[in-house]
Amino acid sequence: MGSRPDFSYVAKLMADSSRAAMLDALLRLDGLPANELARKANISLQTASGHLAKLVEGNLISVEKYGRHRYFRIASPDVAQAIEKLTIIAPAQRINSLKEFSRAEKVRIARTCYDHLAGKLGVSLTEAFLEKGYLVEGEVDFLVTDKGEKFFREFKIDLDALRNKRRYFARKCLDWSERRYHLAGSLGNAVLIRLLDLHWIEKLPDRAVRVTKKGRDGLYESLGITSE
Amino acid sequence: MGSRPDFSYVAKLMADSSRAAMLDALLRLDGLPANELARKANISLQTASGHLAKLVEGNLISVEKYGRHRYFRIASPDVAQAIEKLTIIAPAQRINSLKEFSRAEKVRIARTCYDHLAGKLGVSLTEAFLEKGYLVEGEVDFLVTDKGEKFFREFKIDLDALRNKRRYFARKCLDWSERRYHLAGSLGNAVLIRLLDLHWIEKLPDRAVRVTKKGRDGLYESLGITSE
DNA sequence: TTTATACTTCGATTATAACCGAAGTTTTAG
DNA sequence: CTAAAACTTCGGTTATAATCGAAGTATAAA
Known part of the structure; x- marks a missing residue:
């Protein structure tokens, strides 16, 4: 059944917790630069850069270049909806205190x-x-x-x-x-x-x-x- | 904002290509036993068993025991819908809304x-x-x-x-x-x-x-x- | 031109987990 | 009771990829 689109590729992009944190941040407030997203995901700028490149490559987010700045956005409402659907079936996160x-x-x-x-x-x-x-x-x-x-x-x-x-x-x-x-x-x-x-x-x-x-x-x- | 569910956990369950193949098989035809799913995913029964346990643990599929048989099915329409949404944004498919x-x-x-x-x-x-x-x-x-x-x-x-x-x-x-x-x-x-x-x-x-x-x-x- | 900022690429390390062989468990069949 | 079937658990190997330091590129400011 090779002609069917492979959802596991997209799932893999969302499966990493650092990438998920960045996607989550972009769902709340889009147009964020890379350093901001790195901070939200608690990773170094180098690591974030790699992740963001993968998310762009996979068409989950888009990027706009303004001089030396790069602002990222969720690529489409479909992406937001897919994440919402996953959220519905995800277990609630453990609450610490x-x-x-x-x-x-x-x-x-x-x-x-x-x-x-x-x-x-x-x-x-x-x-x-x-x-x-x-x-x-x-x-x-x-x-x-x-x-x-x-x-x-x-x-x-x-x-x-x-x-x-x-x-x-x-x-x-x-x-x-x-x-x-x-x-x-x-x-x-x-x-x-x-x-x-x-x-x-x-x-x-x-x-x-x-x-x-x-x-x-x-x-x-x-x-x-x-x-x- | 502590109680937000973690979609990356669910995405991770769907991200492995063997698990994705099994989920795909269950979307087409539910109530399949483990050996059948292992065959569809081209993996050994031992490996499939581990994957299926994870999918059950994550509430993506459910299992019912009948003697020495175990039949698996997609746990809920929400799971099917989430996979559908991922498929929509997976590469090589466009949809007219x-x-x-x-x-x-x-x-x-x-x-x-x-x-x-x-x-x-x-x-x-x-x-x-x-x-x-x-x-x-x-x-x-x-x-x-x-x-x-x-x-x-x-x-x-x-x-x-x-x-x-x-x-x-x-x-x-x-x-x-x-x-x-x-x-x-x-x-x-x-x-x-x-x-x-x-x-x-x-x-x-x-x-x-x-x-x-x-x-x-x-x-x-x-x-x-x-x-x- | 020099320096600072924003980000990318490369390389080495490390953690995760997918994989299967072998052995174990449970249930049915004879 | 023994054997087969269906599946699980354990253990060791291997492949993937997440991570960050260091170095590099591109742009803007001084």
Whole structure:
């Protein structure tokens, strides 16, 4: 079966922990120079240079030369998606300190991810939207159905205003602890703001979020979500 | 940010060409024993045994013991999807993303799952078998009733020959999109082959399946299945 | 022109793991 | 009970590649 593309070649490029650390850094913030990536992976510049050459050769990242600087980027959304899929089936990384663990536990339940809801609550909410047929899942974005248009209008979220904003509208965002997608983009942000306005949720320190008593009732009535 | 999963661990499991060959074989045909997989990867049984242990340990494949036999299968659709994504970015293959999307829609309706029917059609067929009393549902397998023996004989499927094959006979397989079980194993495979022989269904590119006009009539007459 | 910065190439060392022969374990078959 | 089959474990060998020091190239600044 020689004509089939060989996924082990790509897997090998991702399999080295130094290269993985650099890819991970580029997923968070692209356009980084080699010395920065070497630092993030805790390796010497020479070693990093070799790794980066392999990743470019394998079309996982691209490089732009500006004088003596070289800035690296993830080569395509397909690469990012492949890494996401691997992440979904990867075991969670061991957490070293107890202190980190207890904080991680708290934050797992409900938290904000930049400017939208993540954690168990963010994922539950998104899955309720999908199940009720308000959203459908595309490759990179969620799409709002007619039923969804109606729902969000009644929920006092102005979709047209959000669509006119110069940012993603209903982007898929992977939750690392739940290993599931949740709603990001301007719609994700609008949902967070609306839930805060309704006092259904409250912000706690360190990006954690708490569901209020009022919120428990509201979420159950409008979306059938029960807290555990 | 301590709880981020480490994708390089999974990538490493897929990075070895012998392991990749075995995973590839399991994507095409699941429920294979170790010696078969060793042969496909051109390695000794001892080496294969070590590789398979690692893949099981990493939750990429699962194993079920039946006496001195051990049958391996891809652990979950997530694993299959991750490999698919890696294949997309592997060299020497280009994919048109628009075509890709419309195909994904088609694939949800009817498709093959490794080597048997899945999707809405696979589930409907299996439920018809159950409803007519040709199959009953066990813990892990379906069981063929006396009525079923007669039906499959008339349908030109030789059950005794299938039972002698070195693989599962009538395994339950969960369809991810329909969230229902459908018929896998050698009987599931035989049903797929028979429907193709009868020209009731046709294979489309990439695991999608189409019900023909002849098939619509045949499925309705013999099993009362109507296409939606 | 000289020096500093950013990165690459080369070479030697070292760690990892893929590999198979041989021996061991478990289960079925006779 | 013995033998065969299917698979695992152990041990030694070998191939791969990750690593960094040292030296080299390219560009910019002084």
